[in-house]
Amino acid sequence: MLKHLKLTNIGPADTELEFGKRLNLITGDNGLGKSFLMDIAWWAMTRKWPAEVNTKLASGKKALPRGNGEAKIEFSFTGKSKPVDYVSRYARRDEAWTGQQGRPANPGLVFYAMADGGFAVWDPARNYWRTQDGVDVQDRPSSYVFSPTEVWDGLPGAESNWLCNGLIRDWASWQKENGTAFKHLCSVLDVLSPASQEKLSPGELTRISLDDVRDMPTLKMPYGKEVAVAHVSSGIRRIISFAYFLVWCWEEHQKAAKLLSEPTTNQVVFLIDEVESHLHPKWQRRIIPALLNVTQSLIAGAEVQVLAVTHSPLVMASVEPRFDDAMDAWFDLDLVDVQSTHPSTVEFKKRPFVRLGDVSRWLVSEAFDLGSARSLEAELALQQAAEILSEKVIDHARAQELDFKLRGLLGDTDSFWIRWRYVGEKQGWLK
Numbered sequence: 476m477l478k479h480l481k482l483t484n485i486g487p488a489d490t491e492l493e494f495g496k497r498l499n500l501i502t503g504d505n506g507l508g509k510s511f512l513m514d515i516a517w518w519a520m521t522r523k524w525p526a527e528v529n530t531k532l533a534s535g536k537k538a539l540p541r542g543n544g545e546a547k548i549e550f551s552f553t554g555k556s557k558p559v560d561y562v563s564r565y566a567r568r569d570e571a572w573t574g575q576q577g578r579p580a581n582p583g584l585v586f587y588a589m590a591d592g593g594f595a596v597w598d599p600a601r602n603y604w605r606t607q608d609g610v611d612v613q614d615r616p617s618s619y620v621f622s623p624t625e626v627w628d629g630l631p632g633a634e635s636n637w638l639c640n641g642l643i644r645d646w647a648s649w650q651k652e653n654g655t656a657f658k659h660l661c662s663v664l665d666v667l668s669p670a671s672q673e674k675l676s677p678g679e680l681t682r683i684s685l686d687d688v689r690d691m692p693t694l695k696m697p698y699g700k701e702v703a704v705a706h707v708s709s710g711i712r713r714i715i716s717f718a719y720f721l722v723w724c725w726e727e728h729q730k731a732a733k734l735l736s737e738p739t740t741n742q743v744v745f746l747i748d749e750v751e752s753h754l755h756p757k758w759q760r761r762i763i764p765a766l767l768n769v770t771q772s773l774i775a776g777a778e779v780q781v782l783a784v785t786h787s788p789l790v791m792a793s794v795e796p797r798f799d800d801a802m803d804a805w806f807d808l809d810l811v812d813v814q815s816t817h818p819s820t821v822e823f824k825k826r827p828f829v830r831l832g833d834v835s836r837w838l839v840s841e842a843f844d845l846g847s848a849r850s851l852e853a854e855l856a857l858q859q860a861a862e863i864l865s866e867k868v869i870d871h872a873r874a875q876e877l878d879f880k881l882r883g884l885l886g887d888t889d890s891f892w893i894r895w896r897y898v899g900e901k902q903g904w905l906k
Contacts, residue, residue: 476744476780477516477582478558481549484541485565486511487808487821490664490783495804497796498767499782502842503808507821509784510590513748514538516782519550520582520744521597521618522574525589529620532593540565546570554580555599566719568667583742583778584728586721590748590784592623592713594720600731603612626716627705642719643704659773663718666769669758673697675715709753718769720812725773744780751787759789764797765802782838788837790906793828807841853884864898871904877891878905 479778481491487508501509514535524710525535531665540546546565551558559580581603587595597618605615621630629641640648649657657677664675678693678701693701694711704715718737732739745766748875763783770777785791794803812819831837835848847854860881863874878899885891899905 476553476742476778477550477782478553479551480512480515480519482515482547483549484544485538485548485601486515486541488823490823492806492823492825493784493804497782497802498763498798499780499803500791500794500805501748501782501808502786502791502805503786503823504810504844507731507808510748510821510844512533513587513589513782513784515747516746517585517587517595519548520552520585521602523617524577525587525593525595526557526875527858528595528616529593529619529622529625530893531622531625532591534591535593535595535620537660540567552580552582554582581740582744583740584586584724585744585746586724587746588717588720588748588750589751590772592626592716593621594626594716595706596619596694596720596724598724598728598731600728600737602733621720624718639723642716643689643691645723646692646719648702648903650680650692652679656722659725660718660722662772663722663769666734666764666772667714667718667762669755669761675711675718677852683799688762710755710758714755714758721769721773739774741774741777743774743777745770745782747781747783750783750785751790756789759787760793763790763794767797770850786843788834788840788843791836791837791840792831793843795832798828798830800828805842809841809844827886850884853881856880856884860891860895864894869898869902869904871902874899874904 476496477494479493482677483489484823490512498723501512514524515538520537524537526532548563549561550559553559555578561575563574565571566573581599582597583599585597589595595618595891602615615748616638619630619726621639621891625639625641625644629644630636631638632638639645646660649660661677664677668675678695678697680690681693681701681703682688683691683703683705691703691705693703694707696702704712727738747766750762750766754762762779766781767779770779776833783790792814805826807826808823809822809824810819811822826841831840837843838845838848847857856877863869863877878895896905
């Protein structure tokens with residue numbers, strides 16, 4: 476489990492974080508470094524940037540120093556056998572981050588779900604160094620990194636071999652065999668479903684084209700039809716690709732561990748960028764609790780840590796019943812205007828998690844910093860109304876004009892009307 480991370484002269488701002496051992500939520504405006512932090516977390520546990528492993532990725536590039544001077548990445552995590560503390564410095568002439576000699580520590584299974592639909596995994600059985608004649612040898616793949624297309628169509632390897640068949644072929648093969656892998660897939664899909672009345676359930680295999688000879692998996696839709704997975708919505712594609720990737724990784728890890736005569740790992744770290752991506756609000760409200768449960772349904776006794784980036788107030792509200800200060804943490808990035816004559820700075824803070832009980836209150840919280848939970852036009856009109864109500868002598872024509880405007884912006888049951896009508900009737904500009 477990732478415990479500590481400190482960045483010096485790298486990223487938008489110098490940062491030091493102490494992670495919770497179970498759930499870590501990361502909020503903040505676009506462009507302040509949330510995805511960058513996820514890439515750093517992945518690198519800290521695997522020592523490879525995603526785009527170094529798979530050059531097809533548009534993101535996940537190697538981090539570079541922010542300016543002149545020494546740049547450092549310091550981190551610690553719980554390894555398989557002992558805690559690990561590490562300091563890496565950027566060697567400018569080599570254009571590389573320095574590393575300690577010898578075999579690195581083993582962080583367990585590490586999954587990275589990227590915002591663009593790509594996935595990556597580091598597997599201690601398949602990606603860890605091996606020992607030959609008493610010498611540590613790093614000749615296995617450093618990790619498996621999939622572009623969005625490769626998640627579905629497969630990840631090619633060297634000499635015409637396939638490292639992974641991809642969702643379409645593997646799902647169809649598992650379903651035909653009707654063995655453990657397919658049962659696991661069905662179980663994970665069930666846990667990740669948006670609601671009890673809308674379970675994600677595989678349908679019959681089909682074909683979608685004369686030119687595509689693959690058997691295509693389908694999903695049973697709540698309106699009674701079976702739809703090929705290639706044609707389902709973006710939100711469902713996001714979830715079923717996550718379910719497939721999780722099951723594929725665990726199945727392959729078990730097979731590799733058996734070949735090595737080693738026990739399977741029980742440490743699992745999820746890195747999830749924009750966890751709510753493409754999801755309907757009812758799904759956003761369930762996704763984090765489901766992710767905390769899904770690994771337990773697949774890996775008995777798993778120790779799970781989640782680092783999740785989110786822009787969703789529903790995601791924040793959804794964790795209120797389960798958030799535990801002893802195991803969980805919330806981090807927020809803000810743009811701070813120190814002085815009007817100097818550029819703004821980025822601050823990365825661990826904030827106390829306060830249960831707000833309502834999504835609209837999360838919108839105006841420190842997580843999202845909105846002035847109100849209403850439309851921008853309604854927010855501006857209410858600011859004008861507040862100015863009018865603060866005046867000792869109210870201009871009746873101006874108040875009536877604003878009243879007409881507000882009627883087109885606010886709902887009939889909006890709490891603002893109570894004060895507005897009381898003052899208007901008292902002063903005579905509302906009848």
